[in-house]
Amino acid sequence: MLQFLKYVLATVVGIFLFSFLSLFLLIGIGSLFSSDDKVVINDNSVLKIDLNKPVQEVGVENPFSDFGGPFFNPKDVIGLKDIRAALTYAREDDNVKGVYLKVESPTAGWATLEEIRNELIEFKKSNKFVYTYGEYYSEKGYYLASVADKIYLNPAGAMEWNGLSAEYEFYKGTFDKLDIKPVVFRVGEFKSAIEMFSRKDMSEASKKQTAELLQAINGHFINNIATARKLSPTRLLDLADSLSIRNPTSALETKLVTHLGYQDEFETALRREIKLDDKKDISYVSIDKYLKADHKAQPGDFNNRIAVLVAEGEIVSGEGSEGVISSEKLVKELKKARENDKIKAVVLRINSPGGSSLASDVIWREVQLTAKKKPVIASMSDMAASGGYYIAMACDTIVAQPNTITGSIGIFALLFNVEDFMNNKLGVTFDRVKTNKHADWPTVTREMTEFEKDMFQKSVNEGYYTFTRKAAEGRNMPVERLRELAQGRVWSGVEAKANGLVDVLGGLDEAIQIAAKSAKLTEGDYRVRFYPEKINPFEDILGKLTGNSEEKVLAKHLGELAPYVKMYQQVMRMEGMQARLPYELKIQ
Structure with missing residues (x-):
């Protein structure tokens, strides 16, 4: 009887929720298609x-x-x-x-x-x-x-x-207490993404690149404000140092x-x-x-388009989810742009710290194929680092803002040995039977042998050589010179242009102008279209109604712990080979 009542209650709740959602969907659709009211902008x-x-x-x-x-x-x-x-x-x-x-x-x-x-x-x-x-x-x-x-x-x-700062969190102490052993493989002196697991503070290499990046971004920040407010840069720096x-x-x-x-x-x-x-x-x-009011239509021939493909978020394989760059989805967009004769050039707008090295390579290949057919220009936003740089390097021209964070050309892999944690903390033990010596490799429930670790490191090395070789080809640069600039090193847009990793300093407008010129289009001859133009509104609303907005659910139930759970989820996605920015970089 109790089980029957549970099913009845679940059915009633389901019907109510379905009716509730249907009502608002109908209202939304009606408001979208039946309203003739136009937004009028008043004088003044x-x-x-x-x-x-x-x-x-x-x-x-x-x-x-x-x-x-x-x-x-x-x-x-x-x-x-x-x-x-x-x-x-x-x-x-x-x-x-x-x-x-x-x-x-x-x-x-x-x-x-x-x-x-x-x-x-x-x-x-x-x-x-x-x-x-x-x-x-x-x-x-x-x-x-x-x-x-x-x-x-x-x-x-x-x-x-009071100036800009960057602070990083380190979890080695936490893992030590839990008897969890991170197993790290990397190439590049500055590829410090794994330091949060293997150290309790920043390495000298990490401090060096962070300090130089901060100085570059702060210098641009100070100079622009000095010009706007008619003050000297020295005066502004003194005000910060003295907490005036x-x-x-x-x-x-x-x-x-x-x-x-x-x-x-x-x-x-x-x-x-x-x-x-x-x-x-x-x-x-x-x-x-x-934006809902009537405005003059964009000039230009609709049959001559410049497509701006937005690639924002962490790079992942497959279809992915909201807020990431899914290799499957972006490849589809690139194919459509390549095969659409009305699209004369493509601007790949990148805002990404990187992610899966495999997914980055899959996207890189599609960018390369598209660039063989029509101009493809990279426009870097806040960051296009590691995998974000990887997907840009097949473009004809790379455009970045002076304060864009880019570079981080390097590879790492991360696994976790949880054998001691499961045994000492939870009382769980493991045993196994194998047909071959390494049939269970890689595994998280036993210590890897030195031979197995060496094989994993060789795979990471191969990934690094592939990354740097393709980057060198894209930059028309000797691979030895490229590897001197790589090593996982992060650069500002200004520094990246000076060392040849970026072609032009500028924003999206400059990238669009370069794309138009490359396609032999003149001002007024073309239109700019964004893909995707908008995030699907109904999926977004349904997510909010049904509580599937992940970050809001975490914030509601976990409060101040929510960012740490989000970090844990990101760590879990970091297992395997990664081309990713060397830390969760937030400059304040």
Whole structure:
């Protein structure tokens, strides 16, 4: 009887959930196809760009966003593509008088910030204003805010100005306590991804490359802010070293901000700028809403397209899941682009720390085949390192931002010996019968012999030689010279260009222009199309409704432990041969 009641209850819950989902799907489909209402942009509007959220290459289109509610939050992720498009349209839109920028603490990489910052500078050339207000500015937030005409900081707020840092976590002590032995194979002095398992601190090689990378990114950051705020780089560095920006008053006195004021005072200044009566509300328009309005169609012949293929995330074999570069999916996109006669050139937009060396090689081959038929240009975003560099090196030209993180040309493999853990901690033991000496190799339940370890290392060496040989061919560089630059070493875009790993410093626009020129297309003769154009909205909404949004589930149930569980999942994906950035690199 109890079992019967359980089945009945499960059926009722299933029917209810199905009905609930069906209702919202119908509402969403109806809102998409039956509504004739068009978004109208009022005269004297201000484009409000809120970047206090994650920014990725392509955003998530949410057809239910107008309904509100916890499942239909339109602010989860914003696409760089959408930010750029909105600013481009707004430059020519007489109804948009300027931009209100909210950038207290954006969750984005440095090259993504560079793209947005450059787009804001272009926007200002239309003689329209950019104002920003914040209760707090992180250094990433201030990098964008620094281009504004007026920078407001809350009088009780704060500003971070103490330099950039990178901190890494090490798990050797944890594994020692658990009696788990990482078994590591690598090639490259700087290939330090495995140090988190084998050491309790950074090696000298890791410290060297991290320090030089930080200096390169910080130098670019400081020089650009110095130009924008008309201050000397030396002065800005001194302010950081002395911790002089202690409070909003000191930020004002040093001219890092232009005004101290509350939200209402900021909005009073906005009203004056657009000559709006104090009693009238400012007509703010969000990026999401603004892009739904009618804008001039993109010029150019639809039969002449430049395809921008977005490759963002960790590189994995097979079909993969959301948020990764799946070799199977990207290969399909490359094949379609290669076989579509309307696509005249391809820009491969890469934002990846790398991943599976096999998946990277599968993608590399498809890029190579495509490049034989039409121009293929690599555009590197925040990072295109290790496997991310691997999939770029068959492209005709590689374009990177000055603060892109790239290189890390090297291979490693990681296995875990859990025999002592299972025996000493859990009381589980293992025994086996084999037809041959190494029939159970590789295994995680016994110590490998020196012969077996040597064979594994030889496989890693072969992977490294393949990687560096193909990189040398792609760069038209002697393989000996390439291997001097490799060794798993990470470079900034500026350094990579200086040593020949990158051809051009610039962003996506520069890559598109190079692709057009290579395909013998002139301005106005072609259109740019992104693939995929949007993340599937219904899959995203269903995931949220059914609780399949993995990160949110982890955060809800595990709280502060969630990032560590996510790290564990990443570690499990690192088993086997990897072409991956040498650590979980976050520069703050």
